[in-house]
Amino acid sequence: MTIILIEKYGKKILELSGEIDMNASPVLRKELMTLVKKGVTPLVIDFNNVSYIDSSGIATFVEGLKGMMAFGGKLKLAALPSAVKEIFSFSKLDRVFEIYGSIDDAINS
């Protein structure tokens, strides 16, 4: 998995690509929680090139969301491929995360 932090229209976007599994999650967690602790908000996660996610990846985003909520920040998930979106839906987490169809939708929301 690769993680790149970019900025678009003044908003921080974490671009992810590859597979988010138990091997990748600790690296992602470190990057995500560093941004959360810095108070970066809103933070958009670009899932467009994520091909797989397991429960450790899901747990990482739940932790990130909780960290954001603690200071009123916003974590926005965008461009989820259907297989990834389905896992959020199965775990009923699509009800608690802000999920957008595209990066632009997330930025403009």
Add this chain to the structure above:
Amino acid sequence: MKNSAVITIPSHPQYLSVLRAVTAQMCMLSGMSERAVDEVKLAVDEACSNVMKHAYRGDTGRKIMIQFRIVPDSFEVIIEDNGIKARPERIEGRDLDQVRPGGLGVHLIKRAFDTFTFDKRKKKGNRLKLIRHTKGYHDNYTDRKIRQKDS
């Protein structure tokens, strides 16, 4: 004739991608739909991640053996380790209405497989047998949960 394959992977998370590739290939050989392949691949990944976390407590130098069997009417996966004994009665996923990290893996395994059984005859370590019915009667996870609640 039984069609089967066995792989042994080190208990290091970097080998989960290898496991997923083999699992997907075996699922495709058994004729599963693309969606079923995704569900089973994720479930086997979750089961082996659990072995790494709980049975081996993060020790990356151990081994996990995974056997796939394509038999008439079902797809079976047997996962063996020599780690700490699981306590099946304590394995329970979180309430999916709760928002907290963890506790999702068991739901993902039980969604993909109709049967989830630890072999009590194995003296040391664990032997987990997962069975998915393939002849058009694989249980829907939600229906099964409702039936269990009603019974």
